[in-house]
Amino acid sequence: MARHAVIIGSGAGGASAAWVLTRAGFEVTVLEKGRNYFRGLGDPGGLQLPAMGGDEIRNQRGFPGMDTLIEPRTRRSQDDAAEGVDRAFTGDVNHLPATVGGGTTHWDAKTPRFWKMDFEMKSRFGDVPGASMVDWPFAYDDLAPWYEVAEQRLGVQGDLSDQPGFALSEAPRGEFPMPAGPPMYSGLLFQEGAASRGYEVCSFPMAANTRLYDGRPACGNCGYCAGFGCPINARGGAAVSFLHPAMQAGANLVTRALVTEIGTDEAGRATHVEYLAGEARRRVRLEADVVIVAASAVESARLALRSTSSAHPNGLGNANDLVGRYLCFHASTFATGVMPQRLHPHRGRSCSHVMYEPCKPVTDAVWLRWLGLPFVRGGVCEIGGSANLVDEALIYYQTPFLRRSRHKDHMRESWLRDRMLGVQMLGEDLPQFGNRVDLDPRVKDIYGLPVARITYSLHRHEKVASWYWALELREILKACGANHALFLPAGLSPIDSPEANNTRHMTGTLRMGTDPATSVTDPFGRIHGAPNVVVCDSSVFPTSGAFNPTLTLCAVSLRNATAVAYGEDAARAGPVAPRVTAPCARGRDGQS
Amino acid sequence: MPSIDRRAFLARSRDLALLALLPGQVFAELTAARPLDGTGGIFLDAEQLRTLRALCRYFIPGPLDDPDPGALAAGVPEYIDGLIGAFETTPLRIYAGGPFSDRSGAAHDSFADFLELDAIEELAWRTRIEGSRGLPEREWNGPVKGLQEQYTDGLLVLDGFSRRIARRPFHDLSRSVTEALLLVAPDELEVFLALVFRHCAEGMYGAPEYGGNRGLVGWTYTRWPGDHQPLPYTPDEVSEPDAEEAEDVGRSRANALLHALRSSDRSRHG
Numbered sequence: 136m137a138r139h140a141v142i143i144g145s146g147a148g149g150a151s152a153a154w155v156l157t158r159a160g161f162e163v164t165v166l167e168k169g170r171n172y173f174r175g176l177g178d179p180g181g182l183q184l185p186a187m188g189g190d191e192i193r194n195q196r197g198f199p200g201m202d203t204l205i206e207p208r209t210r211r212s213q214d215d216a217a218e219g220v221d222r223a224f225t226g227d228v229n230h231l232p233a234t235v236g237g238g239t240t241h242w243d244a245k246t247p248r249f250w251k252m253d254f255e256m257k258s259r260f261g262d263v264p265g266a267s268m269v270d271w272p273f274a275y276d277d278l279a280p281w282y283e284v285a286e287q288r289l290g291v292q293g294d295l296s297d298q299p300g301f302a303l304s305e306a307p308r309g310e311f312p313m314p315a316g317p318p319m320y321s322g323l324l325f326q327e328g329a330a331s332r333g334y335e336v337c338s339f340p341m342a343a344n345t346r347l348y349d350g351r352p353a354c355g356n357c358g359y360c361a362g363f364g365c366p367i368n369a370r371g372g373a374a375v376s377f378l379h380p381a382m383q384a385g386a387n388l389v390t391r392a393l394v395t396e397i398g399t400d401e402a403g404r405a406t407h408v409e410y411l412a413g414e415a416r417r418r419v420r421l422e423a424d425v426v427i428v429a430a431s432a433v434e435s436a437r438l439a440l441r442s443t444s445s446a447h448p449n450g451l452g453n454a455n456d457l458v459g460r461y462l463c464f465h466a467s468t469f470a471t472g473v474m475p476q477r478l479h480p481h482r483g484r485s486c487s488h489v490m491y492e493p494c495k496p497v498t499d500a501v502w503l504r505w506l507g508l509p510f511v512r513g514g515v516c517e518i519g520g521s522a523n524l525v526d527e528a529l530i531y532y533q534t535p536f537l538r539r540s541r542h543k544d545h546m547r548e549s550w551l552r553d554r555m556l557g558v559q560m561l562g563e564d565l566p567q568f569g570n571r572v573d574l575d576p577r578v579k580d581i582y583g584l585p586v587a588r589i590t591y592s593l594h595r596h597e598k599v600a601s602w603y604w605a606l607e608l609r610e611i612l613k614a615c616g617a618n619h620a621l622f623l624p625a626g627l628s629p630i631d632s633p634e635a636n637n638t639r640h641m642t643g644t645l646r647m648g649t650d651p652a653t654s655v656t657d658p659f660g661r662i663h664g665a666p667n668v669v670v671c672d673s674s675v676f677p678t679s680g681a682f683n684p685t686l687t688l689c690a691v692s693l694r695n696a697t698a699v700a701y702g703e704d705a706a707r708a709g710p711v712a713p714r715v716t717a718p719c720a721r722g723r724d725g726q727s
Numbered sequence: 728m729p730s731i732d733r734r735a736f737l738a739r740s741r742d743l744a745l746l747a748l749l750p751g752q753v754f755a756e757l758t759a760a761r762p763l764d765g766t767g768g769i770f771l772d773a774e775q776l777r778t779l780r781a782l783c784r785y786f787i788p789g790p791l792d793d794p795d796p797g798a799l800a801a802g803v804p805e806y807i808d809g810l811i812g813a814f815e816t817t818p819l820r821i822y823a824g825g826p827f828s829d830r831s832g833a834a835h836d837s838f839a840d841f842l843e844l845d846a847i848e849e850l851a852w853r854t855r856i857e858g859s860r861g862l863p864e865r866e867w868n869g870p871v872k873g874l875q876e877q878y879t880d881g882l883l884v885l886d887g888f889s890r891r892i893a894r895r896p897f898h899d900l901s902r903s904v905t906e907a908l909l910l911v912a913p914d915e916l917e918v919f920l921a922l923v924f925r926h927c928a929e930g931m932y933g934a935p936e937y938g939g940n941r942g943l944v945g946w947t948y949t950r951w952p953g954d955h956q957p958l959p960y961t962p963d964e965v966s967e968p969d970a971e972e973a974e975d976v977g978r979s980r981a982n983a984l985l986h987a988l989r990s991s992d993r994s995r996h997g
Contacts, residue, residue: 168746170845172825184826184827185826186824186826186837186842188823188825188826188827188828188837188956189954189955189956190825190933190934190954191822192823192932192933192934193822193823195925195929196821196822198822202848204854205851207849207868316965317965318965318966320966320968323966331840354959355955355957355958356959356960356964357954357955357956358955358960359954359955364825366825366827366956366957367956367957368825391845392876414846414847476968477969479964479969481952481959483965487965490732524945524951525929526935528924528928529924529925529928532921532924532928539786539909539924540785540906543788543797547795547948549948553950579867579868580867581847581867631834707845
């Protein structure tokens with residue numbers, strides 16, 4: 136009889152685990168608390184076009200599944216927590232779409248790999264006061280084969296020839312599955328300006344088709360990427376790349392299924408999950424041999440904290456008060472050049488270029504000693520972004536020194552949209568014990584469950600790195616010919632504002648490691664003390680890395696799920712080629 | 728019979744001559760405020776709608792304050808009234824459908840096939856729009872003041888503030904007086920103004936299926952293409968700069984027209 140795997144969450148982690156386990160002969164049930172907008176998902180006849188597209192009003196209204204009334208979160212700083220403040224802000228706190236496909240329904244689909252150093256930050260750079268530096272329990276080379284599988288499934292475009300040598304030496308790789316798409320005009324301008332200051336800017340690897348791939352069409356460069364659902368399924372993601380073939384091979388998807396807790400026996404092993412089913416919120420108990428937790432770094436920790444039992448009185452895997460801790464977001468730095476010419480940044484793939492230079496740690500500057508830091512490291516720089524039209528109008532309204540009565544002149548001139556050469560650096564965020572997710576003592580979601588409360592403050596490292604690179608980005612933008620170059624370093628927005636480091640990249644909270652005293656999960660994502668509960672999302676990341684996390688998340692999930700299906704040794708050896716690269720056959724036995 | 732002196736006659740004749748040159752959408756802007764002034768909307772009554780129109784017109788002006796059609800021509804007040812009265816109309820226009828509108832080659836406008844809310848979403852949106860109204864199922868985090876009440880209260884406060892400070896109803900204020908008045912708005916009113924502006928921006932610049940952005944006036948003057956699928960952009964359109972001089976010449980003509988109208992307005996009052 137097939138073993139039953141219950142997967143909580145249908146985003147990048149849950150979907151890739153479903154793909155592995157279904158093909159390994161498991162009976163798979165995927166529980167998703169949101170709705171499904173992918174028509175034809177799992178149908179033998181194939182995908183149809185989804186109920187998503189280039190509509191900005193839906194986004195303003197929290198579509199899909201980011202309704203902060205249904206499920207708010209709260210936030211406070213570490214200082215607030217020390218002073219006994221329960222919360223400083225309630226609303227959108229690093230929300231991700233709660234819908235089939237999770238965050239990949241609105242992602243920009245940028246898929247750089249982590250570097251070798253991302254897996255060994257402590258060994259290479261040592262301890263940092265106030266941060267918890269650790270190495271990952273495996274190395275880049277261990278994950279590289281899984282990166283390849285993830286890139287093949289997602290359908291990643293890229294140009295190997297223009298990737299900088301230093302990046303390739305840190306993340307060696309072969310050819311991309313597809314060639315890169317056309318470069319955006321704004322990215323080309325930045326590339327020129329950066330080159331004049333000695334920096335290399337290259338095409339950004341991205342999960343968007345440049346040709347017919349996996350039955351999905353080529354991207355039309357419509358511009359509605361970041362924040363929008365792809366209307367033609369040209370963009371890879373959890374639903375179309377993993378869940379669809381998994382469902383074709385027999386996985387069962389249940390939508391509007393909010394898991395309230397993971398039940399365990401006296402030994403601590405998971406026996407079942409309980410969830411609220413459908414619009415009527417009927418309580419259902421579902422037996423499980425294996426439970427895959429993949430609800431996102433914030434929501435997976437929240438679920439573990441509310442899954443209390445005699446074996447796990449403080450929450451699943453929380454014997455050492457580590458669940459929810461070491462939460463990281465990438466520290467976001469904005470720099471904007473206002474160009475004399477129009478850049479039509481609405482044509483393309485939100486951005487098409489990347490600068491990796493800030494991912495190199497600075498270790499030899501004299502001022503590091505004054506600041507008590509062994510290094511500072513920025514992160515991946517996304518080049519050429521801009522605003523959409525409604526957003527642009529709101530930005531002008533909220534900018535203090537602009538006259539609101541001149542609104543249409545600003546919109547016509549469009550210096551923060553059509554003339555905007557935007558750069559966003561997503562910097563490494565060092566893990567801190569005090570940055571955490573716990574359960575808010577008062578605020579509830581629509582189901583009556585305590586919401587996630589985020590306690591978060593930037594480390595000095597992030598602030599220094601952000602200022603260091605913001606100033607340099609400003610110089611690059613000037614070299615590009617910008618009339619004005621503005622920047623917004625991380626940490627300037629107060630914690631009680633919606634803008635406070637509200638990135639959608641989140642890691643940590645169920646940290647993996649070899650020692651149960653200092654980690655929540657083992658090197659294959661299994662919760663210490665509950666070995667049949669396997670975490671398959673970015674909760675397990677010991678450090679945040681300096682790159683967009685989703686590709687790494689998928690690779691880790693594929694590896695963890697393979698350990699569930701075939702054992703640790705098989706997972707250490709890498710993917711079994713015929714099983715993971717062949718097209719999915721229909722039926723439960725279609726894994727060969 | 729009212730007397731009209733020669734100077735006033737010439738000024739008005741010049742206005743009429745200029746009006747004849749206006750595009751249809753601009754003419755619509757000039758006339759949009761009046762026919763409905765005595766009529767209530769889906770949720771707001773006539774007086775509330777009049778105040779809201781004046782505020783929308785201030786935020787996103789049209790002729791004669793601007794050469795291009797503004798919030799009134801775009802139907803922004805009606806968009807807002809439709810949002811806060813959403814549950815009174817069919818279809819329920821909360822989330823447009825997909826994948827495409829019919830603006831770029833698709834045969835069918837699937838944006839207009841609005842998605843049905845499920846029971847959980849409907850509970851959230853009724854709570855957001857109507858408020859909790861003391862209903863226990865809407866108060867999972869305590870009482871909620873809905874958009875309807877925020878608007879009726881906010882418009883009342885705005886008009887009262889105008890009558891107190893400027894001694895006139897808000898909708899009677901000139902643009903310059905409105906600007907001065909809003910600069911000294913108290914914090915409570917500032918929160919309401921930010922809410923209205925957010926909805927103004929949606930109604931002016933969002934997809935027209937929701938009831939605003941009529942005639943795509945919000946996209947036209949901003950050179951925004953809007954949703955573009957299923958039509959792809961060519962590699963050249965993505966990578967190469969645009970030749971935009973022709974458009975800029977058009978813009979200069981529109982500005983010349985605006986200045987002519989403004990001059991005529993000043994001469995009439997001067």
